[in-house]
Amino acid sequence: MQTDMDTNKQYLRPRTVEEALQMASGCTSPFKFIAGGTDLMVHMKQGNASTASLIDISGLQELKQIDLEPNGVLRIGSLASLESIAQNALVRKHFPVLAEAIETVASPVLRKSATIGGNLLCENRCSFYDQSEWWRQAVGYCLKCNGDTCIATGGKKNCYSKFSSDLAVVLISLDANVTGTGELFSKGIPLENIYTGDGVHPRKVRDGILLLSVELAVDRKFRSAYHKLRPRRSMDFSSLTSAVSIDAQGEINIVLGGVDPMPVVARGNIQQCDELAVRAYKRSRVVDNDHYSRSYRKRMISVFVKRSFEQLGIEQDAPQS
C-alpha cells in the first residue's frame, strides 16, 4: 500500500524565512518544518509523525542570532542551537538559569543539533504514545493515536501526555515572549500562550507557522531556581521540571513541566508564595505515563518548590513584612 506520501517525498532547503514560507504555501501535500530534527525524526521513524515534504529550516542563518537589543530585550533566534545558547555570554550573564537548564536537556551531542525553537515545540510524551507502530497497535491505540480512550489513566477521555520542554518551563518563569510568522505570533505573545493543555494537540502552532525568536526582558533582573527529575544525569526527558523565578519587584513565577499536558504556571507576588506553591501542585494533572510513578512525581513537586524557595531566600510559612 504505497501512498502518495511515500512516493512523493521531498526534502526542501530554503535559505531565508521568506523562501521557507513560500515553499510551505506551495506544498500541495502534507509538509513539516524540520530544524534539528532530534524530536521529529524519532517520531517519523515510529510512525507518530508522517509527512510528504520536509522543509529543512536549519540553514536559516537569520534565525540563529542571539542579540541584546537596545530596549533591553535579549532576543534568541529560534534556530539557535541549545549548545550555542548555553555557551553564549549574554545568556550566561543575564539568564544563567537558561544555560543551567539547557545542560539538563538530552545529551551534549544532541544539544549541538537541537534548537531552542524545536525544544519549545517538542511533542508531549507518554509511555503509551512514544512507541513503535507495532506497539501502539498491540496496546490498542490511545487518544493521541486516534484511539478513543486514554490508556495511561485506564479510560479517561482526555489525553494527559506530559509536557516535555524543559526550556519552556524556564522561559515562562522568566516571562519570555515568542514571535512567529502567523497572525497570532507576529507581534510577540507570552510563550505560555502557545500551549493548549490538550495532550493530543498541545500547541497552537499550526503547520506553516515558523517560530522566529524568543524574547526576554533583561531589566526584570530575575533570580531563578531550576530542578529536573530524571533517572539518569543525562539523556532523559523530564519526569518533573520546575523553574521558580522572582524579579526585582518580588513578582514570582512558579512553572512546572513534565506533570501536565501543558506547563503549569502559578504567578503572583512573593507574599503569596505558599498559596502559589499549592496552586501549582493542585493544577498538575500527573498520570502514570512515565518512568516514575504518579505519586512520586506529585510528591517531588513540593520538594522542588520548597528547595527553590530556599535557594531564592524565600521563607515559606512565614509572614512577609
Place this chain on the structure above:
Amino acid sequence: MSLEKLTIKVNGTGRTVLVEAHETLASVLRNRLGLTGTKIGCDQGACGCCTVIADGLAVLSCLAPALRFEGAEITTIERLREGESLHTLQQKFVEKGATQCGFCTPGMVMTALQFAEQNPSANREAIRNALSGNLCRCTGYKKIVDAVADYIHVVQSQTGPPSNHHIGHPRPYLEAERKVSGAALYADDIPVNHALYCKFVRSIHPHARIVSIDLSEALTAEGVRYIATGEELPEKFGVLPISQDQTAMAIGKTRFNGEIVAAVAAETEAQAEQACRLVKVVYEPLEPFFEIDDALADAGTREKIHAHVRFNNNVHKKAELRFGNQQEGLERSYARARGSFEFAGLSHGFTEPHASIAHWDENGLTMVSATQVPHYLHRSLAKVLGVPLHRVRVVKPTVGGGFGGKSDPFAHELIIAHLSRKTGRPVRVCLSREEVFLVNHGRHPSKMTVEMGVSDDGRFEVLDADIAIDGGAYGSFGVVTSYYNGVLLQAPYKLDNFGFRTYRVYTNKPVSGAMRGHGAVNSRFAVETLIDELAERIGMDPCELRMRNFLDAHTLTVGQYRITSNGSRESLEAVMEASSWKQRRHQMPANRGLGAGCGFFISGSALPIIWNELPQSVVHLKLDFDGRVLVTSGASDIGQGSDTMLAMVVAETLGLPLENICVVAADTLLTPVDMGSYSSRVTFMAGNAALDAAKRLSSLLLEAVAAKTASAPEELQLEGGRIFRTDRSIDLSWQEAVDILTAGRGAVSVSGKYISPKLGGDFKGAGAGLSPSYSFGACVAEVEVDPETGQVQVCEVWGAHDCGKAINPLAVEGQLEGSWHMGMGQALTEQLRYFNGLQVNSSFLDYKIPTALDTPDFHTHIVETDDPEGPFGAKECGEGALHPVLPAIANAIYHATGVRIRRLPIDPEVILTGMAEIKLKEQSVHAN
C-alpha cells in the same frame, strides 16, 4: 520511489549519491557508501553509536536527514587513521583498553574527538559529561575516560619493546586497532551480493489462538520474494535438550506480545516491512498469565500457556535440594533474619542489535551470526532445518557484546536459513532495538523469601530459600537458571544446613534466559542483605561476620562443590582496606553510607548443555614454514577478549612474541568445537585447551631440534623467540627451529583439549553449578541518599575479584568494571516494565542503562590465588564480579538511611516512605 542527488565530501573525497528524500545520513553512509564504521545501536539518538562529524559538528547520523548535508564535509571514523598509524586518540583507546566489544567505539571516538578539540583542559567530570550521550555496556566507562583524558592532556604512552612474556602483562586486544578504526565487521556490516532482507510479522497479543493468516495481499507487494509461516518449520528447538519448547514461528497460537508469526523476504528492508503490514492475521485472544503467582496457581478453566506442563498450571520447572536440616539450624540459631524480595526483569543491553546472514551453496548452509554459541546454533540449525550437521556452518563475525543475550539459538537465525533455502538467495536480518528487547532472554523477574540464622558468635547455622522466577513464554536456559538461583548460594560461606526450592513459571511475556551472573545475582542479593541484618542483630561488623564464615580454600561445600583456590578473604580485605571501612564506617556524614557484599561464581560449567563425550574445548595449532602459529578455536570472542587470551597463552608457552600468533575462532567449519561463551568458561576451558596444544607443539619442536642437534629435548628451552640449551651450545632462532621441524614433513598441526574432572555428588541435581573452579569477590559501595527525593548517588565503588591469575590484567579490569557498571544499573535504574504483557520501555531512551555521568570511577583490585587447574592459574572474571555490587549498594543505603531494600531496582519512593516511617517511630519513642 524517486531518488534525489546528494553531493557531499566524505572523509576528504567528493561523493555523489542518489538517496531517498527522508533518508538518514547513517543510512547513506552505511548502505550507499559502505562506511560501516558508523554503527546503529538504537536508531533513535539514545546511544551515540552513529556519531559522525559534519562540518566540524558532532551529529547523530541516525537522526540527521542526509539531504541536509548537501555540500557538507562529513568525517567518519574511517578518516581518522593516518596512513600506517592510528590517530592519537584511537591509539589511546587501544592502549587503555577502552574498546571491548567495540560497537560503541566509533561513536565514542568521534564524540570525544570533537570535544577534545574544543576543551583542551577538560577534567574527568567534563569528559564524562561530554560522553554521556554515548552508551557503553562493556567498560563501565572508566577506561574510556582514561583514554580521552590521556589524549587531552597529552600523556605520553609508555610502551616498552615487544616482550615474549605475556601472562600477567596488560595488553590491548589483538583486534583493538580494527575496532577503533571502524574496520571491524559486525554481522550487519558484512556486504553480501544479491541478498534479500527479512522482516517479521509479530504477534500483537500476549496469548492468542491464530485463527488465520492471509498472505495474499502481502505476496503481491513489490519486492516480496517469499513469506514463511510457522507450519513450515515445525521442529521444536531450545538451547537445553530438556526444554525444546519453541518453534521458529508461532504455530497455532502465540505466547507473547512480539512472537514471530510470519517472516517476509524482500528485495529491500522497506519492502519487507511494508509487506509485513499487509499480512492479515486473525487472532482469538486467550486469557493471559502475566504474574508469577498467577502462573503458579491452578489455571482453572483457562488454557495453559504450554500443553506439555505436568499439572494444570504454568510451572515449567521445580528444582529443590536440601542438605543438613534447616529446621534444626533455625532452632539452633541465636538470631534469624528473613526477608521477601522482588526483582524486575532485565535486558542485557548489548549495543549491537542481533544480526545474521544466511546462504546456501554446494557446502550446504552458512550462517553468519552475532552469536555467543556457534556450536549450539550449529546443532539447532541442523535440527530445525532437517539437514545433517555436516551441511551446516556457523561463522561468528565481530560481535558487539552478548552478556548471555546471544547465547541461545534464536528464531530469527532459523527463519532466515529457511528463507534463504526457499529463495535460493542470501537473506539477511538486523533486528531493531525494540525487537532486541522483545527477543529478551534477559534476567528473570524473580520473587523469593530467604531465611538465615546465625549463632551468637557469628557462625551461619542455616540458609533456606524459596524462590519463584518468571521465565516468560519459553524455556531457554530456564532449568539451569532455576537451579542456579539456589545452588549458587552454597558458597562463599560455610553452611551445613542449606536448602532451596525454585519454581520457574511460564508467563505470556518475552522469554527470560541467561544474563551475566546467571541465575545467582538476585538470590545473592537477598543473602547478602540478610547477612547485613544478622550482623546488626548480633552486634558484629558485617564484614567481620562474612570473614568468620568464608569457606577455606581446598574444601567441599555442603552440596559437594569442590572449592580449590579461594580468594574470598583477600578480596574482602582488599576492599575494606581501600575504602577505609573500619575507620570510616562509624563516622559517615548524614545520609551517606558504606555497604559491603560478597559473591562467587562458577568458572565454567563442568557439564556440557547437550550430554556428549566431546571435550569442553579443543584448540588446534598449525605451524608452517613461515613460523607463524595459527590458533583455531571454537571459542567466541564477544568483546571479552578471548582471542587475545588464546594468543597470549600460546605465545607464552612457545616463548614467542604475539606477532607470530594468528587466531581464527568461532567458525564451525574451520575451528574445533568449543561449547561457547557462556557460564564464564572460556579462559578456563579454551585457555587450558590452548595450553595443552601449545605444550604439544613445544614438545614436537624440541624433539625435532634435539634429534637434529644430538641433544635431549629436556635440555632445551623455548624462550624469547629462541630454542637453546642453557649453556648456549645450542642456540637457534625460532625460524631455524621451524625449518628443522617442518623439513620433510611440512606444516605441523597439533590438537589440545580440556576435559573437566569428574566432580560432584551422586544425588539428583548434583550437576547444577559444578565447575572445575570458582571465582570469588567483594565490593564496598559508598552512597549518598537525598533525604527529600530518595535519589541515590553511588559515590564510590571499591571492588575486588579473585580471578586466579590475570592473564591479561587490562582485560580483567575491563571485565570487572563492566560487571560493576551493569550491577549498578540493575540496582538503581534498569528494569523491563510491562503493561498487560507488553514491554513498555523497549528502547535505550526508556531502558535506563547508566550513562558515563551516572557511573563513578571504580576502584579496581585484582586478587590472584593461582588456581591449581586454571591455565597459568587463571579462572573467570566476566560474571562473578557483578554479584557483590548490588547488595553493597543496598547495604550502603541501609547504612545511610536505615531503610532496607527488598526490591530492585531501588525505588526512591520506597526509600522516602521508609525514612518517614523510621522518623515516626523515633518520634513515638521520644514521646513515650
